[in-house]
Every structure is written in structure tokens, then in C-alpha cells.
Amino acid sequence: MLTWQIGVDLLVITILTMAACGSGVENVADGVCKTGGCGPVSAVRSDQARYDNYRIYNVQFDNEEQIKLFQKLEDQSDSLTFIGHAREIGQKLSILVAAHRVADFADILKTYKMQHRVLTYNFQEKIDRNLREVIPEGIDPSKYDWHHYFHLKTIYEWIDQMAVKYPERLTVLDMGTSTQGNQIKGVKVGHNPSNKAIFIESGIHAREWIAPATATYIINELLTSTADYVQKLASNYNWIIFPCVNPDGYKYTFEHDRMWRKNRQLFGTCRGVDLNRNYPDHWNTTGSSSDPTRYDFAGPTSASELETQRLIEFIRNNVEKEHIKTYIALHSYSQMLMFPSGYTKERVPNYDDLQEFGKKAAAAIKAESGRDYVSGSLYETIYPSSGGSMDWAYSEAKIPIAYTFELRGPPDSEDLFILPAAEIQPTASEAFAAIRAIVEAAAEKDYYK
Numbered sequence: 001m002l003t004w005q006i007g008v009d010l011l012v013i014t015i016l017t018m019a020a021c022g023s024g025v026e027n028v029a030d031g032v033c034k035t036g037g038c039g040p041v042s043a044v045r046s047d048q049a050r051y052d053n054y055r056i057y058n059v060q061f062d063n064e065e066q067i068k069l070f071q072k073l074e075d076q077s078d079s080l081t082f083i084g085h086a087r088e089i090g091q092k093l094s095i096l097v098a099a100h101r102v103a104d105f106a107d108i109l110k111t112y113k114m115q116h117r118v119l120t121y122n123f124q125e126k127i128d129r130n131l132r133e134v135i136p137e138g139i140d141p142s143k144y145d146w147h148h149y150f151h152l153k154t155i156y157e158w159i160d161q162m163a164v165k166y167p168e169r170l171t172v173l174d175m176g177t178s179t180q181g182n183q184i185k186g187v188k189v190g191h192n193p194s195n196k197a198i199f200i201e202s203g204i205h206a207r208e209w210i211a212p213a214t215a216t217y218i219i220n221e222l223l224t225s226t227a228d229y230v231q232k233l234a235s236n237y238n239w240i241i242f243p244c245v246n247p248d249g250y251k252y253t254f255e256h257d258r259m260w261r262k263n264r265q266l267f268g269t270c271r272g273v274d275l276n277r278n279y280p281d282h283w284n285t286t287g288s289s290s291d292p293t294r295y296d297f298a299g300p301t302s303a304s305e306l307e308t309q310r311l312i313e314f315i316r317n318n319v320e321k322e323h324i325k326t327y328i329a330l331h332s333y334s335q336m337l338m339f340p341s342g343y344t345k346e347r348v349p350n351y352d353d354l355q356e357f358g359k360k361a362a363a364a365i366k367a368e369s370g371r372d373y374v375s376g377s378l379y380e381t382i383y384p385s386s387g388g389s390m391d392w393a394y395s396e397a398k399i400p401i402a403y404t405f406e407l408r409g410p411p412d413s414e415d416l417f418i419l420p421a422a423e424i425q426p427t428a429s430e431a432f433a434a435i436r437a438i439v440e441a442a443a444e445k446d447y448y449k
């Protein structure tokens with residue numbers, strides 16, 4: 001009898017433990033076990049996309065036949081996630097291959113004698129590790145740091161707390177709401193009305209978590225750093241920073257699919273516009289898609305998306321009033337510092353200046369962390385693309401210093417967008433060093449007069 005009793009108790013304990021972890025979608029919906037003692041996230045039945053045994057291949061194109069083949073392959077398959085498009089001889093491209101396509105894909109590589117490397121054999125392991133670096137919602141925002149990743153709600157609570165702490169220097173800004181009704185919240189640091197302003201946009205691509213983390217790092221530095229050069233930057237310029245201009249997408253990456261990129265606009269059976277292809281500057285002319293199932297879908301019309309309209313309206317209303325002279329868009333990955341244009345190889349009027357500032361910024365990063373970043377126009381550095389926010393800010397809003405940063409990791413990263421949290425602080429710090437180099441070089445050339 002006693003033995004039976006103990007047996008039941010053990011059974012009950014086992015069931016309770018399983019219930020606490022296994023069935024608790026809300027408990028682990030953000031990928032973090034809040035109760036402790038949970039097994040791997042893989043044991044959980046939730047609505048999260050999974051990438052078990054998905055591989056990342058890095059392939060090189062040595063001839064036109066291979067390029068055409070891979071263009072066709074991208075068109076035909078939704079089991080292969082291309083990070084960019086096949087375009088030119090010598091180009092290297094990373095492709096995330098679904099587990100059930102690995103044999104088929106390996107056969108293609110062999111048949112067409114493609115040079116390649118496998119960068120990662122099980123992408124889900126990267127995601128699981130990354131989700132363990134997320135601090136659950138509902139924590140005290142004073143615990144916010146640059147060693148973990150944080151939910152949208154926590155980022156916004158941290159901003160509000162900083163506004164209370166630094167009421168003289170920080171104002172909370174509201175760009176309005178997103179497609180799904182989430183606020184697009186930002187800050188203005190500095191209030192000297194004669195200062196020129198630097199605008200920073202981040203998180204337009206949902207899965208690039210390092211971008212919002214870098215934006216909050218910069219806000220924090222401007223408010224708290226005692227370093228002489230930071231205090232100068234904070235007092236000589238006003239800073240307008242929106243860490244998360246695609247809040248719906250960002251939330252979705254925490255709750256459902258770590259690899260989501262676009263906003264969450266509905267198009268029948270699929271969702272999402274690539275907001276960085278939706279701006280009204282040579283919209284949908286190159287490096288974008290008219291197909292809503294594609295990762296770089298430009299939208300049904302230019303500026304069709306609420307998030308795009310919010311940002312355009314904000315810039316139009318403030319570019320003169322706030323003297324916005326610099327526009328920085330934060331992305332990942334590839335380690336690049338790029339300036340207009342994205343849609344054409346034609347050089348913009350101040351190309352030489354932007355190239356010079358970009359090279360100085362890359363040198364500043366090299367000096368700080370040893371990392372290699374390359375600088376150049378977006379078209380010539382990463383790949384042609386149209387409808388980007390930077391091109392619009394430069395050409396229509398007439399903001400003369402405009403850059404898109406691709407932060408860590410390197411172009412052949414094994415992690416793609418899943419940057420380990422240990423790299424947040426150094427990545428954000430080197431991005432800030434690059435911004436400093438650009439601003440100081442532009443000041444020398446009288447861009448902020």
C-alpha cells in the first residue's frame with residue numbers, strides 16, 4: 001500500500017512537471033522557460049516555426065549556368081530561404097535549406113559542380129540557444145541590459161523608465177500605431193533647438209534583433225556615458241531614435257517565427273510586406289518582388305504600409321523643424337556601412353564624401369574591435385534593391401548623410417540573423433564608434449553648419 005502511495009505521488013509530480021513545461025504554450029511562448037526545470041524548447045507543442053536539421057549552405061557561382069539554375073530554384077521553391085539572390089559570377093550566397101530538401105539540394109550541388117560549404121547543420125540549435133538568451137516579458141525594466149534580447153514591451157518600458165530618470169534630456173516620441181495596432185515608440189535625446197539632429201531607425205526587418213538592441217545601447221550611452229566624446233555628441237546634436245519601426249514583425253519573431261522579416265499585413269493566405277522595399281523612391285524597380293509570398297515583397301503599391309506612412313509622415317513633419325541632417329538605418333548581417341543609392345549604380349552628388357566618411361567609420365570599427373566592415377554605395381556593396389528607407393530619406397527628404405549599416409556577423413555567418421547575445425555589447429559599441437566617425441567627419445566638411 002505504502003509503495004503504491006509513493007508511486008502515485010511520483011506519478012503526480014511527474015505529471016505536474018510535464019504540465020508546467022510541456023503543455024504551457026503561454027509558459028514558453030516566448031521560448032523561455034519561466035518556471036525553470038524545463039527541458040529543451042523542442043519538447044514544447046506550440047505554434048512556433050521550427051528549423052530542425054535545416055542546413056545553411058554557402059554556395060559560389062562560377063558560371064552563368066549556375067546563376068540561372070539558382071534563380072530558377074529560388075522561384076520554384078519555398079523550402080529554400082535565399083539570403084539575397086543569385087546575380088553574378090564570383091558571388092557567394094547563403095541559403096537555408098529545409099531538412100526534407102537536403103538530399104535534393106546536395107544532388108544539385110554535385111551535379112552542377114558547385115563550390116560550396118555547409119556552414120550549419122542544424123539551424124534550430126542556433127535558434128534554441130538564442131531563445132534562451134531572451135529575458136521573459138514582465139521583468140523590471142531596470143534589469144534591461146546588452147547581454148540578452150528583450151521583448152518589444154520591455155524595450156518600451158525601459159524607454160519610459162529612462163524618460164522618468166532623465167526628464168531634462170529625454171522625450172518619448174510616438175510615431176503612431178502599426179498595422180496590428182502596436183505603438184511605434186521612439187525617443188529624442190537632447191533639446192538644444194539650434195542643434196542639428198541625427199535620426200536612427202532600426203528593426204525595420206523583424207528578425208535582425210541586434211538592430212533594436214544597438215539602438216537602445218546608443219540611447220543609453222548618450223544618457224549615461226561619462227566619456228568626453230560621448231558627452232560632446234550628446235550635447236552638440238539632438239538624437240531621434242526609433243528602435244523598432246516594425247513592431248508587429250518583431251513581436252512575431254519572439255512568439256512564432258524567429259526568421260520572420262516583413263510586417264504582418266494580410267494577403268489572402270500569406271502575410272507581410274518588406275518595409276524596406278516599400279518606400280516611394282524608384283519603388284519595385286530592382287531587387288524586390290511583386291509576389292506577397294516572397295521575403296522582399298515590395299507591397300501592392302509604394303508606401304502601401306502603415307509603418308511606411310508613419311515614418312514618412314514623421315520625417316516630413318520634422319526634417320526641417322528638427323534640422324535632421326543624418327539618417328542611419330540599422331540592419332544585420334554582413335558587416336557593411338552603405339550609402340545611397342540602392343536602386344542604381346549611378347553615383348549620388350556627394351558620393352565621394354559619403355565614401356570617405358564610410359571608410360573612416362570602417363577604420364574606427366577596425367581600431368575598436370578588429371572587425372572588418374566594408375563601405376560603399378548599397379548597390380555596389382550588398383546587392384541592388386529599390387524602395388529602401390535610406391534612398392527615400394536621401395533623395396526625397398533631402399537628408400544629405402544617409403547610411404544603412406549591416407551589423408555583425410560576417411557575410412558567411414553561421415548564425416545568419418541569430419547573433420549570440422554575447423556579441424550585442426561589442427556590436428553596438430562598434431556601431432556607435434562608426435556613427436561617431438561619420439558625424440565627426442561630416443562636421444569637418446560643414447554638413448552641420
Ligand SMILES: [Zn+2]
Pocket residue numbers: 205208331332
Ligand atoms: Zn535588414
